Amino acid sequence: MVNGRLVRLGRSQMGHVLAQVAFQWIALAANIALVMGVAELVRAFVEGRFGSTHGAGSVLGALVCLAVRFAATRAAAVMGSRSSRGIKDVLRRALYDKLLALGPSYAQHISTSEVVQVAGEGIEQVETYFGLYLPQLLYALAAPITLFAVVAPMSLPVALGLVACVPLIPLAIAAVQAIAKRLLASYWSQYAELGDSFLENLQGLGTLKVYEADGFKAQQMDEEAEAFRRVTMRVLTMQLNSIIVMDLVAYGGAALGIFLAVGELAAGRLGLSEAFAIVVLSSEFFIPMRTLGSYFHTAMNGSAAADRIFAMLDLPEPKAGMRRLHGRSNPIDVRGLSFCYVPGRSVLRDVSLHIEPGSLVGITGASGSGKSTLAAMLAGRLEGYSGSVEIGGCQVRDIDPGSLAEHVVVVPTAGHLFCGTLRENLLMGDAHATDERLYRALAQARADEFVRAAGGLDMRIAEGAQNLSGGQRQRLCIARALLTRAETLVFDEASSNVDVESEEAIAALIRELAGERTVVVVSHRLANLVQADCIHVFEDGRLVESGTHGELVVAGGPYEGLWRAQHELEEGVR
Numbered sequence: 001m002v003n004g005r006l007v008r009l010g011r012s013q014m015g016h017v018l019a020q021v022a023f024q025w026i027a028l029a030a031n032i033a034l035v036m037g038v039a040e041l042v043r044a045f046v047e048g049r050f051g052s053t054h055g056a057g058s059v060l061g062a063l064v065c066l067a068v069r070f071a072a073t074r075a076a077a078v079m080g081s082r083s084s085r086g087i088k089d090v091l092r093r094a095l096y097d098k099l100l101a102l103g104p105s106y107a108q109h110i111s112t113s114e115v116v117q118v119a120g121e122g123i124e125q126v127e128t129y130f131g132l133y134l135p136q137l138l139y140a141l142a143a144p145i146t147l148f149a150v151v152a153p154m155s156l157p158v159a160l161g162l163v164a165c166v167p168l169i170p171l172a173i174a175a176v177q178a179i180a181k182r183l184l185a186s187y188w189s190q191y192a193e194l195g196d197s198f199l200e201n202l203q204g205l206g207t208l209k210v211y212e213a214d215g216f217k218a219q220q221m222d223e224e225a226e227a228f229r230r231v232t233m234r235v236l237t238m239q240l241n242s243i244i245v246m247d248l249v250a251y252g253g254a255a256l257g258i259f260l261a262v263g264e265l266a267a268g269r270l271g272l273s274e275a276f277a278i279v280v281l282s283s284e285f286f287i288p289m290r291t292l293g294s295y296f297h298t299a300m301n302g303s304a305a306a307d308r309i310f311a312m313l314d315l316p317e318p319k320a321g322m323r324r325l326h327g328r329s330n331p332i333d334v335r336g337l338s339f340c341y342v343p344g345r346s347v348l349r350d351v352s353l354h355i356e357p358g359s360l361v362g363i364t365g366a367s368g369s370g371k372s373t374l375a376a377m378l379a380g381r382l383e384g385y386s387g388s389v390e391i392g393g394c395q396v397r398d399i400d401p402g403s404l405a406e407h408v409v410v411v412p413t414a415g416h417l418f419c420g421t422l423r424e425n426l427l428m429g430d431a432h433a434t435d436e437r438l439y440r441a442l443a444q445a446r447a448d449e450f451v452r453a454a455g456g457l458d459m460r461i462a463e464g465a466q467n468l469s470g471g472q473r474q475r476l477c478i479a480r481a482l483l484t485r486a487e488t489l490v491f492d493e494a495s496s497n498v499d500v501e502s503e504e505a506i507a508a509l510i511r512e513l514a515g516e517r518t519v520v521v522v523s524h525r526l527a528n529l530v531q532a533d534c535i536h537v538f539e540d541g542r543l544v545e546s547g548t549h550g551e552l553v554v555a556g557g558p559y560e561g562l563w564r565a566q567h568e569l570e571e572g573v574r
């Protein structure tokens with residue numbers, strides 16, 4: 001009934017939880033005092049001793065009890081909201097730190113939509129566990145003991161009868177716990193799957209419309225939603241059934257207490273005022289456990305969500321390297337590099353190559369031959385490889401991630417621009433850049449003209465940069481990369497889906513950059529690589545040829561075949 005790891009993680013909030021229980025207990029004590037006061041009045045009335053002083057004192061006493069109960073209940077609620085807020089902070093911070101520790105390779109372990117769900121809805125569920133369930137669990141133990149101590153001096157048999165029924169509620173809870181755990185695990189995994197499909201389909205809605213596949217995907221999502229509805233209904237049915245059992249125990253137990261008290265009164269073993277007090281207090285025996293039972297289901301949901309959070313927190317982290325790269329003349333050495341995303345399916349096989357600082361290097365090969373994987377390796381984005389990748393004599397895995405990010409920047413096929421102003425996006429490359437430097441980078445990336453025409457550095461970038469053409473987007477991403485002081489720039493098919501004008505602009509820029517920085521160009525289009533100091537050709541994860549364009553053409557190997565095929569295609573088009 002208690003998730004030990006969650007409690008340990010939220011131990012900083014235990015002060016609030018205990019304070020909440022203490023305030024709940026004070027409210028209970030005030031309630032007992034109120035009932036006892038009214039019972040005393042009943043006794044005075046029955047015995048004919050009821051007078052005006054009695055009346056004024058009782059009203060005053062009752063008001064004090066009500067005020068204390070009100071204040072304590074409010075204070076308990078405040079403590080509950082503080083512990084809820086606190087645990088959310090603790091968990092969000094833990095998840096955030098974890099994502100930072102996982103670094104860019106997080107996507108190797110977990111989907112983005114699951115991160116979003118766990119960090120949002122999942123943590124909200126855990127909040128209830130700390131804010132309501134945990135304090136109620138402690139209070140539900142303290143309350144019957146307190147009431148037993150009050151009722152036992154009046155009538156031990158009634159007190160024993162009442163207290164004996166109370167454990168039936170936690171027993172009912174424990175009985176459904178095993179079923180609830182299984183059901184909730186299935187509920188959360190279906191919820192995550194539905195979230196995955198939703199995000200995926202929303203992001204690809206344009207494509208779905210173009211291929212008129214939206215109807216088909218909608219039907220698939222309907223089926224997933226229906227499966228999720230069914231599991232939700234099973235969860236609700238289980239919860240309602242267990243609540244019915246708990247209600248039967250709670251109300252049955254209270255009725256038993258009243259029945260016993262009336263029996264004792266009839267037998268003359270109990271006075272009228274005591275019988276009155278027991279009748280009123282008997283429901284109080286069960287209310288805390290009954291409330292606990294109703295929180296239990298939300299808590300189980302929170303506990304299941306916490307298990308998903310813990311699964312994420314337990315993901316193995318790449319060992320963060322400590323070494324820092326210095327200077328701007330660090331050669332890159334790849335030796336015997338092999339890698340697979342899926343066990344048994346090698347994507348890179350025993351690759352070895354050397355990149356001189358300041359050189360222009362081309363990487364080419366058929367689609368799926370492992371070029372982008374190699375580019376990602378150079379930026380430290382993939383782990384779990386064999387062989388070595390060294391920059392400036394340091395293993396990439398031993399380099400501090402911040403230092404590596406300062407030295408190697410990858411410009412992918414479709415770089416991401418954030419919603420906001422262009423200036424905000426560019427300053428990610430260099431937070432202290434002046435407007436003049438920003439414009440210089442834009443000019444270098446052949447993007448300054450359209451930026452000036454579109455309103456300058458304060459031009460708005462819409463969500464997903466929808467207000468820009470593919471070529472404009474790419475040139476802005478390149479300008480941002482140029483603003484960094486990175487020694488090595490890796491262009492991974494950076495001009496593969498842009499217009500001819502942008503492609504020529506990017507090719508010219510790459511030629512300019514060589515010598516100033518190390519430039520690695522991953523491209524299918526061999527025309528982009530003709531001027532490279534060295535071109536590496538990949539086939540099915542293996543490096544099959546290396547050399548300059550001239551050398552490779554003369555060698556008559558795979559490169560020459562590709563070059564001839566592309567040349568003939570382009571001639572044919574003309």
Ligand SMILES: Nc1ncnc2c1ncn2[C@@H]1O[C@H](COP(=O)(O)OP(=O)(O)OP(=O)(O)O)[C@@H](O)[C@H]1O
Nearest residue numbers: 341342347365366367368369370371372373374524
């Ligand atoms: N995240 C991933 N999970 C599993 N397999 C992957 C992943 N990324 C790439 N692959 C597989 O690895 C192989 C190499 O992919 P990679 O992207 O490196 O090839 P590429 O040569 O850059 O291809 P292209 O020229 O089409 O971009 C492919 O077979 C691809 O299916």
